Amino acid sequence: MGHVIKGKDVAEFFLIDATSKLPKENEVKPTLAIVRIGNHPSEIAYEKSVIKRLNPLGIECVSYVFEKEIEEAEFNRSFDEINQNPQIHSILLLKPVPKHISLDHVIQTIDPLKDVDAIGLVNMAKIYQEGQKGFIPCTAEAVTKILEYQKIELKGTAVTMVGFGMVIGRPLTLLLLESGSTVTVCNEFTKDLKTETSRADVLIVATGVIHLIEEDFVKEGATVIDVGINVDKKGRLVGDVNFEDVKDKASSITPVPGGVGTVTTYVLASHVLESFRLQMKN
Ligand SMILES: NC(=O)C1=CN([C@@H]2O[C@H](COP(=O)(O)OP(=O)(O)OC[C@H]3O[C@@H](n4cnc5c(N)ncnc54)[C@H](OP(=O)(O)O)[C@@H]3O)[C@@H](O)[C@H]2O)C=CC1
Ligand SMILES: Nc1nc(=O)c2c([nH]1)NC[C@@H]1CN(c3ccc(C(=O)N[C@@H](CCC(=O)O)C(=O)O)cc3)C=[N+]21
Structure with missing residues (x-):
């Protein structure tokens, strides 16, 4: 079985420090x-x-x-x-x-x-711009933290991004390109999704379609990042990737729950604290 990337480990590595510096006596x-x-x-x-x-x-x-x-x-x-x-x-x-x-x-x-999930024009434009960023959508940032934690070399790596939504696919595509990856982006109109996903060394899925990705969509040894958080008929949280089906083929994979979502929540906490500090300075 491939390595299961625990969101909590990533959050603890990068973010616990950033979220624990709040002065207690603050009014x-x-x-x-x-x-x-x-x-x-x-x-x-x-x-x-x-x-x-x-x-x-x-x-x-x-x-x-x-x-x-x-x-x-x-x-x-x-x-x-x-x-x-x-x-x-x-x-x-x-x-x-x-x-x-x-x-x-x-x-x-x-x-x-105040725009901690980067939905406004100013923060959006800074993602498009080279160099200094403002706030980045929390989930897109969470995925970059997971790849960094896994020590994935992004330069020259074949990444397939399935989904091009405003919260994940769009901003993440730009960030990955800026890191030197070669990114293929897929949407609902992609003719042969399996071919596009099967050549990815890093496969990132954010569509909102339960279990869109099965074992035969994944290259042997790929890193699989499942961003999807869906609620199934029984009320359970499930991803866009069929975890049981894919886990043996991937070299590492994020579970749902306990994967990307856990990191997202910590990234949000760090953004809220940063936003507070910036406004207290003014
Ligand atoms: N883990 C986390 O922290 C977070 C998880 N999520 C989850 O991520 C998922 C996606 O959210 P979000 O980006 O906001 O959704 P959007 O609806 O904005 O985007 C979905 C994207 O997926 C594409 N898509 C839909 N169906 C298919 C398909 N069959 N094949 C290929 N591509 C497809 C769409 O294509 P097209 O452009 O052609 O319509 C679109 O680009 C949801 O499950 C959401 O709950 C969201 C935020 C945070
Ligand atoms: N502007 C905007 N930004 C978002 O990031 C956004 C959004 N809208 N709309 C809804 C989706 C969904 N989403 C989740 C993120 C984490 C968990 C989460 O923390 N899940 C825990 C499990 C929680 C549990 O076990 O109950 C985990 O994955 O470990 C859930 C859902 C963010 N989204």
């Missing part, structure tokens, strides 16, 4: 607003795990939950209030949002210093 607590529209199961899973992980670090989490039928103009008014509230230092807007809500206003107005 103002770093505060994260979690903004959710509707009751999408993977958003609720994340919200619960964020609150569980961030509270013990002295971070206050305030949930703002809106009905999925809310009109865009009304949502935007509430978002403005959250964004302008000086008692809120960080904002996490959970995705996906209902189809009738456009995020144009949010993307253009979110305070870059």
Whole structure:
């Protein structure tokens, strides 16, 4: 069986330090607003795990939950209030949002210093730009930390990225290219997914399709990073990769739960603390 990469080990290696430096006597607590529209199961899973992980670090989490039928103009008014509230230092807007809500206003107005999951234009542009970054979407950063922990040489490596969503696929593709990898990106229209995934030394999957990747999609000895977090019919968290099927063929593989998601939550904690420090300086 390939090596199972435990998210907790990666988080402890990189992030425990960054998240343990909070001055205890501080009067103002770093505060994260979690903004959710509707009751999408993977958003609720994340919200619960964020609150569980961030509270013990002295971070206050305030949930703002809106009905999925809310009109865009009304949502935007509430978002403005959250964004302008000086008692809120960080904002996490959970995705996906209902189809009738456009995020144009949010993307253009979110305070870059509060934008800990990098959904706004300023942080997005810095990912596109060479050099100094702002906040990077937590999950994309989590994947880079896992690859670094595994000491995967990225220069010249064949990476296949399945999924091109705003939270993972898009930003991660740019970051991997910047590290010198040769990246193949796949989406729903990819004609022969199996051929594209089978030549990858590093296979990263973030689609939201339960068990899209089976054993015959994976090259012998590949590193497999399963970003998908889906809730199956029995209410269990499952990935986009069929772990049992693939684990013997991969040289290393991340499980769900206990893999990428665990690192994501710690990265978020470090971003919230960084966002707080930046605002306390001003
Ligand atoms: N582990 C973690 O910390 C996190 C996990 N997630 C999980 O990651 C998954 C993806 O999330 P997100 O990126 O936001 O989703 P999006 O819906 O934004 O993106 C999904 C991408 O997958 C592609 N896709 C869909 N079906 C297929 C298919 N059959 N074959 C190939 N590509 C396909 C889509 O292609 P197209 O562009 O053509 O539509 C799209 O590019 C979800 O399970 C989510 O819960 C999300 C955030 C954090
Ligand atoms: N703007 C935005 N950014 C996101 O990053 C984002 C999002 N929206 N919408 C929903 C998805 C889903 N997602 C999860 C991340 C971690 C766990 C998680 O911590 N899971 C633990 C297990 C928790 C448990 O066991 O209950 C783990 O994987 O180990 C769950 C879900 C982030 N997402």
